[in-house]
Amino acid sequence: MKKTLNFKQEITAVFGKPVAENPTQVMVEAAFRHHGLAWRYLTLEVDPSRLADAVKGARALGFAGFNCTIPHKVAVIPFLDEVAESARLMGAVNCVVRRGKKLVGENTDGKGFLTSLREIIDPRGKSILLFGAGGAARAIGVELALAGAGKVTIANRGKDRGRELAALLAERTRIMVEYAPWEGRFKVPADADVVINATSIGLFPDGNAELPLDMQTLLPRMVVADVIPNPPRTRLVRAASEKGCRVIDGLGMLVNQGVIGVKYWTGVDPDPSVMRAALEKVFGS
């Protein structure tokens, strides 16, 4: 039988600015290839003034969906037809999915983190120390609350932003939450089960930057996680490994949020190891 030729590809993308250093294409297209999908993932620089046009264009061209990164995660919301629960609570969308004729906003950042965390520990009822109050911390905080974490303590350099995130979680979820001022080297409370760096400390090109944390207060029974994907072995990850803690690096979160996005768009559960290997190749780790 003659093989049917098909030159039409399904399109997905990331919209951001700047976007040239975003490695998502490498991992998502590795999954498409591995699973024999005739799909593409384009890295597209979109100026904030053209975001509405870009979303219209994605509709017109029948994109299966697209990721949004800085500075579009909040600004994209008015141009969508629906926003899923956790993305609504966070007030930010990082993954848009075409469902029927609708464009639906999801947030996979926190969900990706939770997948990594659950491989090691179930957050239900646990005491969590979360550094940061920006987009990543907000996404993680909301998903931890939805997953039934016992208590979340938020430490952030900027007091207002830290208190704001604590108030958002306290008002909109049922979690026990407190804000802890962060001056000098933070001492981890002995009852913490999970310690998470969701600040940008340690991100390339400041790969050797150190989270102001008293490493002596990390205990071997604690799980320590870092959101920084590049470089993945941050000082925190290295110090916590040396203390005997179980650690989660930022590549896990990046891969797992990508896995969820690919599943939303294609319906295929992609192999995370293929995606991680593609990223490790570009990061040279």
Ligand SMILES: NC(=O)c1ccc[n+]([C@@H]2O[C@H](COP(=O)([O-])OP(=O)(O)OC[C@H]3O[C@@H](n4cnc5c(N)ncnc54)[C@H](OP(=O)(O)O)[C@@H]3O)[C@@H](O)[C@H]2O)c1
């Ligand atoms: N692995 C993944 O899949 C993934 C996904 C999303 C994000 N991320 C990473 O998460 C990090 C944060 O992203 P974001 O979107 O949350 O950024 P953001 O909204 O700009 O927030 C940055 C956070 O880092 C804190 N911070 C920055 N520099 C600091 C310093 N020198 N000392 C203390 N605190 C500092 C900020 O505190 P202030 O409020 O005081 O400024 C704020 O809490 C980025 O490095 C990003 O690469 C990773």
